[in-house]
Amino acid sequence: MKKPPLIWLNVGVFLITFLVAAIAVPYRAITHGFDSFEIIAALICFCYCGMSITTGYHRLWSHRTYQANATIRFICAIGGAFALQNSILHWSSDHRIHHKHVDKNDVDPYSAKQGFWYSHIGWMLREYQATRYYDYSNVRDLQKDKIVMWQHKHYLALTLATNFGIPIGLGLIHGDVISSILLIGFLRLVLSHHTTFFINSLAHIWGKQTYTDKNTARDNGVLAFFTFGEGYHNFHHIFENDYRNGIRWWQFDPTKWLIKFCSYFNWTYKLKTTPEDKIAKAKAHMQLVKSKQKLTLYPNAEELMNKLEHQYDLLMAQMTEYYSVKKQLIAQKKGELSESVEASTVVNRYKTLKVELEQHLKHWHSLTAQYA
Numbered sequence: 001m002k003k004p005p006l007i008w009l010n011v012g013v014f015l016i017t018f019l020v021a022a023i024a025v026p027y028r029a030i031t032h033g034f035d036s037f038e039i040i041a042a043l044i045c046f047c048y049c050g051m052s053i054t055t056g057y058h059r060l061w062s063h064r065t066y067q068a069n070a071t072i073r074f075i076c077a078i079g080g081a082f083a084l085q086n087s088i089l090h091w092s093s094d095h096r097i098h099h100k101h102v103d104k105n106d107v108d109p110y111s112a113k114q115g116f117w118y119s120h121i122g123w124m125l126r127e128y129q130a131t132r133y134y135d136y137s138n139v140r141d142l143q144k145d146k147i148v149m150w151q152h153k154h155y156l157a158l159t160l161a162t163n164f165g166i167p168i169g170l171g172l173i174h175g176d177v178i179s180s181i182l183l184i185g186f187l188r189l190v191l192s193h194h195t196t197f198f199i200n201s202l203a204h205i206w207g208k209q210t211y212t213d214k215n216t217a218r219d220n221g222v223l224a225f226f227t228f229g230e231g232y233h234n235f236h237h238i239f240e241n242d243y244r245n246g247i248r249w250w251q252f253d254p255t256k257w258l259i260k261f262c263s264y265f266n267w268t269y270k271l272k273t274t275p276e277d278k279i280a281k282a283k284a285h286m287q288l289v290k291s292k293q294k295l296t297l298y299p300n301a302e303e304l305m306n307k308l309e310h311q312y313d314l315l316m317a318q319m320t321e322y323y324s325v326k327k328q329l330i331a332q333k334k335g336e337l338s339e340s341v342e343a344s345t346v347v348n349r350y351k352t353l354k355v356e357l358e359q360h361l362k363h364w365h366s367l368t369a370q371y372a
């Protein structure tokens, strides 16, 4: 099949910025050097761009996992233009299609099934999306957001103003415009681009399928470190309405921390999370699936399979009971439960179920680990 024509503007921008970052920046570092002001400023700008995409473009606008006041939305809108990743409206439209039709090569704009190069950057280099480029029917809700529409309308001007204005401005203040343009302009932009692009490429190739194998998305702690928490992509694809990507306290998800932090001041609100039982059940189901795949190699596969499925059914029943009592307990603490239910009964029941579930989970983990 003949490939669609190249988009020379995109090819030019990606190529030139990459070449400058890969050649001119190291050359300047060796012959002239960068000082700590320039390095720290570039790092701050890198974080500003990246987190505007993760906090704003992705978790706020594409998925509506929480709501934010106008100041937060404005800051993210400017940061997104600085990150040079198209307007909020366009980015979110693409991203919603990606989730809805993930891995379907003819619909998913950056389908990972088309390979690393295509999902990373190739999809932006040719007119693959020409027929639906201006179709914003899946982001009608965002068209009611004045900041989104203002940014969309003035996207080019905002992009030019931030990408030239910030590096040149900082260079003038600090007294070295060339170094500032190279580091804060070019290197920051290239790093910001490719770390985000890794979510579409690497996060669909490298890592664990902790919660689902219905799509190619993977959980990867290394990627999460470079992408402000977005590396927990397997969780994200199954529970896309959750404002978190890394749900455990030890998982690196600064985007989640920022959204939560802002919620203490009501700058962000209505944060959505997935019910705990759904997460626990999805994880156990994946353990069952993976163990079953390995079990087929055993001579007594059928017998082991039956045993495993029996344990799984017991675990599911236990989880259902435990989480329903936990809900009761939470309702009781909020004073929502009728007085007819004895408070101590719920607490005791909860404690017993918790111990039982923990024991069963231990058994379940050692059982599934045998075959994994």
Ligand SMILES: [Zn+2]
Pocket: 058, 062, 063, 095, 099, 236, 240
């Ligand atoms: Zn997403």
Ligand SMILES: [Zn+2]
Pocket: 098, 199, 200, 204, 217, 233, 237
């Ligand atoms: Zn994805």
